[in-house]
Amino acid sequence: xxxxxxxxxxxxxxxxxxxxxxxxxxxxxxxxxxxxxxxxxxxxxxxxxxxxxxxxxxxxxxxxxxxxxxxxxxxxxxxxxxxxxxxxxxxxxxxxxxxxxxxxxxxxxxxxxxxxxxxxxxxxxxxxxxxxxxxxxxxxxxxxxxxxxxxxxxxxxxxxxxxxxxxxxxxxxxxxxxxxxxxxxxxxxxxxxxxxxxxxxxxxxxxxxxxxxxxxxxxxxxxxxxxxxxxxxxxxxxxxxxxxxxxxxxxxxxxxxxxxxxxxxxxxxxxxxxxxxxxxxxxxxxxxxxxxxxxxxxxxxxxxxxxxxxxxxxxxxxxxxxxxxxxxxxxxxxxxxxxxxxxxxxxxxxxxxxxxxxxxxxxxxxxxxxxxxxxxxxxxxxxxxxxxxxxxxxxxxxxxxxxxxxxxxx
Ligand code: SAJ
Numbered sequence: 046x047x048x049x050x051x052x053x054x055x056x057x058x059x060x061x062x063x064x065x066x067x068x069x070x071x072x073x074x075x076x077x078x079x080x081x082x083x084x085x086x087x088x089x090x091x092x093x094x095x096x097x098x099x100x101x102x103x104x105x106x107x108x109x110x111x112x113x114x115x116x117x118x119x120x121x122x123x124x125x126x127x128x129x130x131x132x133x134x135x136x137x138x139x140x141x142x143x144x145x146x147x148x149x150x151x152x153x154x155x156x157x158x159x160x161x162x163x164x165x166x167x168x169x170x171x172x173x174x175x176x177x178x179x180x181x182x183x184x185x186x187x188x189x190x191x192x193x194x195x196x197x198x199x200x201x202x203x204x205x206x207x208x209x210x211x212x213x214x215x216x217x218x219x220x221x222x223x224x225x226x227x228x229x230x231x232x233x234x235x236x237x238x239x240x241x242x243x244x245x246x247x248x249x250x251x252x253x254x255x256x257x258x259x260x261x262x263x264x265x266x267x268x269x270x271x272x273x274x275x276x277x278x279x280x281x282x283x284x285x286x287x288x289x290x291x292x293x294x295x296x297x298x299x300x301x302x303x304x305x306x307x308x309x310x311x312x313x314x315x316x317x318x319x320x321x322x323x324x325x326x327x328x329x330x331x332x333x334x335x336x337x338x339x340x341x342x343x344x345x346x347x348x349x350x351x352x353x354x355x356x357x358x359x360x361x362x363x364x365x366x367x368x369x370x371x372x373x374x375x376x377x378x379x380x381x382x383x384x385x386x387x388x389x390x391x392x393x394x395x396x397x398x399x400x401x402x403x404x405x406x407x408x409x410x411x412x413x414x415x416x417x418x419x420x421x422x423x424x425x426x427x428x429x430x431x432x433x434x435x436x437x438x439x440x441x442x443x444x445x446x447x448x449x450x451x452x453x454x455x
Pocket of ligand 1: 162202203256297305363
């Protein structure tokens with residue numbers, strides 16, 4: 046029984062590789078030829094520790110291959126992106142396209158798993174799409190000719206994916222009990238933790254709830270940072286002390302929330318229940334307002350210096366990675382360059398060799414080595430707590446105005 050994994054990105058490729066290295070024959074499917082060619086060469090087109098070892102091993106054993114066309118197999122896992130539109134609605138077009146590519150191959154008896162993070166109702170939507178195209182099939186009965194449909198959201202942390210795929214508990218939501226049981230049996234081939242069964246909508250909401258919990262908690266920390274500034278106290282000390290309470294566990298403030306998960310998923314809950322999701326919406330707005338606040342602090346620190354120089358430390362969305370998706374550090378740096386046309390913005394990002402496309406065409410931004418940027422800067426803005434910044438010789442900061450959004454140099 047071969048498994049087709051549709052979407053060879055940050056989640057699909059690790060899932061394909063771990064299944065294949067646990068004895069499952071896997072065909073990876075991707076519309077992007079760069080991903081297909083990389084996988085067939087045993088390589089990984091992005092940074093994720095340990096992943097390449099799994100991919101290379103599985104490809105050389107003939108257990109994993111990649112192609113552009115969706116094949117006819119017994120089990121499908123859909124792991125394509127679910128971005129949101131301008132109006133904060135979930136964009137299901139990638140899921141629809143993947144489903145449409147599967148539909149002609151179905152004859153009953155298959156298992157279709159939606160792994161992409163999805164708004165409530167997406168799994169039922171997928172099933173309805175199958176039935177609309179193929180009314181002779183069923184998805185809601187436990188029979189020989191039934192197509193079993195389940196939602197199994199991933200919950201792995203970028204940077205630790207290969208470990209967390211094995212050790213994290215999982216939630217599986219089936220449109221039927223049998224669909225959930227079959228999906229559980231597949232994930233049990235590599236996952237050593239508990240796998241809990243529920244219905245599809247609860248599974249969808251569980252994933253969104255986890256990321257919203259984190260977003261709300263970070264918003265609380267970000268709001269505290271602005272309050273502390275107004276009161277003239279150190280927010281990092283404040284949180285450290287409050288967290289000494291046995292039932293308090295506040296997260297850390299920063300320049301905003303980035304990545305493609307925590308800054309996105311809460312909107313799926315808001316758009317599903319706009320009247321009710323008041324706290325979740327407000328938290329999103331609090332976190333989205335934080336980059337603007339940081340920009341105002343940098344401008345304040347510059348005063349009316351002529352031809353000012355700003356060192357912007359970090360572009361990634363979190364420490365020690367090269368991922369810049371939805372990164373507040375990247376957006377702050379771009380916006381500083383736009384709003385301060387006479388300033389030189391010295392961007393420091395130890396994890397990349399060139400400025401990303403979004404910054405590359407601005408004449409007043411230059412990718413600069415750390416010590417040179419600090420030496421030349423009037424204001425140093427610490428946007429990401431990369432290990433190189435934590436290790437900085439603090440005496441280099443003497444006489445500089447510092448906006449330390451992460452509390453790294455307290
Ligand atoms: N952040 C803070 N303060 C904190 C913690 C995080 O400002 O105290 C910021 C980070 O700097 C970053 C953003 O939040 O900009 C998100 O980073 P993260 O490390 O919290 O999470 P992600 O986006 O890398 O991964 C999350 C994880 N979800 C949870 O921890 C609940 C991961 O388990 C999910 O699998 C992943 O989202 C996903 O794919 O949904």
